[in-house]
Amino acid sequence: MAIKGVLFDFSGTLFRIESTESWLRAVLAEAGAALPEAEVVRAAERLEAAGALAGGVPPEDPLPADLAALWAVRDRSAEEHRAAYTALSLRVPLPDPGLHDALYDRHMTPAAWRPYPDTAEVLAALRGRGVAIGVVSNIGWDLRPVFREHGVDHYVDAYVLSYEHGVQKPDTRLFALACDALGVAPEDTLMVGDSRHADGGAADLGCAVHFVDHRPVAERPDGLRPVLGLIG
Structure with a gap:
C-alpha cells in the first residue's frame, strides 16, 4: 500500500x-x-x-x-x-x-508552543514526495497561527479541528472529513498521533495508524522520522 x-x-x-x-x-x-x-x-x-x-x-x-x-x-x-x-x-x-x-x-x-526538532524536516520530506498533509486535532481554538509563527504552515494542506465541526476524536467522522479535505481515501492515509484512544479511532475508518510518544521537546529529537519509512 x-x-x-x-x-x-x-x-x-x-x-x-x-x-x-x-x-x-x-x-x-x-x-x-x-x-x-x-x-x-x-x-x-x-x-x-x-x-x-x-x-x-x-x-x-x-x-x-x-x-x-x-x-x-x-x-x-x-x-x-x-x-x-x-x-x-x-x-x-x-x-x-x-x-x-x-x-x-x-x-x-x-x-507557548514549540515544534519537535524533526517536525519541519518530516513535513518537508513528505511534501517533497508529493504526500498530502493534514492536521486533525481535538482542540477548542484556532491553531493555524502556531503553524504560521513557527514556519511550517505552508506544508499543511488542510486543518480539521474538532471545535469547528462539533466532533472530537476518536469519532471517525472527524477523520473522514480530513481524508475528504485531502482528497485521499482512508485506506491510502496514515494517521500519526500520540493518543491510542483518540488517534486510534482512525483505524476504524480504515486508515493506517502510527503512534509517537508525547514527551517534552528535548526528550524526543527524532520521534517523527520513522513516519518517512512508512511511506511506500
Whole structure:
C-alpha cells in the first residue's frame, strides 16, 4: 500500500506546550504579579496536578460529576474547551482571579508552543514526495497561527479541528472529513498521533495508524522520522 496522505495530531505529536511552570511564570510576568518563588513553584505543581494546562497532563484526581461531564466533551466547541480548562484552573487559588482567564489565553499563543526538532524536516520530506498533509486535532481554538509563527504552515494542506465541526476524536467522522479535505481515501492515509484512544479511532475508518510518544521537546529529537519509512 502506498500512502498518499498523512494526518497528524497537533499537541504531543508535531508541537508540545511549554511546561506548566513556564506557562504560569509568563502570565504572572505579563500581569506584573509578584509571588515568592516557593509560591510560584507550588502553584505550578498544583495547576499541573489539576490538569489545567491544555496540551499538558490530564487531571490526576477524579473530577466532580459535572466537571467530568464537561471534560469528556471539552473539544466539541470553543466555549466548552474554555469552560473546562478554566474550571480546572480555578481549583488552584491564585492571587488575582483574573489570572485564570489569562492562563487560558496564554496557552493559545504561538509563544507557548514549540515544534519537535524533526517536525519541519518530516513535513518537508513528505511534501517533497508529493504526500498530502493534514492536521486533525481535538482542540477548542484556532491553531493555524502556531503553524504560521513557527514556519511550517505552508506544508499543511488542510486543518480539521474538532471545535469547528462539533466532533472530537476518536469519532471517525472527524477523520473522514480530513481524508475528504485531502482528497485521499482512508485506506491510502496514515494517521500519526500520540493518543491510542483518540488517534486510534482512525483505524476504524480504515486508515493506517502510527503512534509517537508525547514527551517534552528535548526528550524526543527524532520521534517523527520513522513516519518517512512508512511511506511506500
